[in-house]
Amino acid sequence: MRLCWISDHSTVPQTAATVDRELAALRQGAIALVQQGHQVYWVLSPRTLEAFHDEPALAHAAADALPPTCQYVVPLQPYQYAGVQLFCVDQQVWQHPDSHTRLFTFLCLLQRALSCDVFHALGALSAVYLAIYTARFLGVPAVLSSGWQLWSAGPSQPFLWHWVVRHVSAAVVSSQVERQRLLTCSPLEPARIHMIDAAQPEVARTLAALYARLSGVGRS
Numbered sequence: 001m002r003l004c005w006i007s008d009h010s011t012v013p014q015t016a017a018t019v020d021r022e023l024a025a026l027r028q029g030a031i032a033l034v035q036q037g038h039q040v041y042w043v044l045s046p047r048t049l050e051a052f053h054d055e056p057a058l059a060h061a062a063a064d065a066l067p068p069t070c071q072y073v074v075p076l077q078p079y080q081y082a083g084v085q086l087f088c089v090d091q092q093v094w095q096h097p098d099s100h101t102r103l104f105t106f107l108c109l110l111q112r113a114l115s116c117d118v119f120h121a122l123g124a125l126s127a128v129y130l131a132i133y134t135a136r137f138l139g140v141p142a143v144l145s146s147g148w149q150l151w152s153a154g155p156s157q158p159f160l161w162h163w164v165v166r167h168v169s170a171a172v173v174s175s176q177v178e179r180q181r182l183l184t185c186s187p188l189e190p191a192r193i194h195m196i197d198a199a200q201p202e203v204a205r206t207l208a209a210l211y212a213r214l215s216g217v218g219r220s
Helices: 016-035 046-052 091-095 097-114 125-138 148-156 158-167 176-185 203-215
Strands: 002-008 039-044 058-060 076-081 084-089 118-123 142-145 170-173 193-195
Touching (some): 002 097, 002 125, 016 039, 016 046, 016 084, 016 203, 046 084, 118 203, 170 176, 170 203
Parallel strands (some): 170 193
């Protein structure tokens, strides 16, 4: 399968350790998916990329790693990380809502070129909203991973939060506590909430099964 991950991770000193743990687990999950034979294209912000900087496997990618139709839409730098293709979009694009139209256009053109089977949104609520909105526009299943950014932003941005949980195809949580919290503060049905710990060895198999079920890949 071809998978498009989309994320922006913001940190403040009090939450840096939590976000670092989340990103370490996500890195492991992305690598595990690639090792299982899937293709992972991760559209991310420089704040998310900071979690990779001490990783020896991180390297600049050639300019032609980006499909020609996607060039010059948004300022970005392509990277490779242990088989995962990273498209690092300038932080200003993520921070300013006026630039989200350009990021939406980029994601649409990327989907036209790569034809990913599932979008998976991670990190800040604004990035998750954009990813799920784009996925719905394109008719692609959208998954979200819960995390510190979503929980902290939800109460202050109730419209975005409720729109996201109404339209997402599935939500991934890492613990029973998070699952219960999501059931309590959102209209998500229990069947759409999946407890998957990205740090566990079987994460690739479990995530791939969820992606395949949502996208219909592998069905006869």
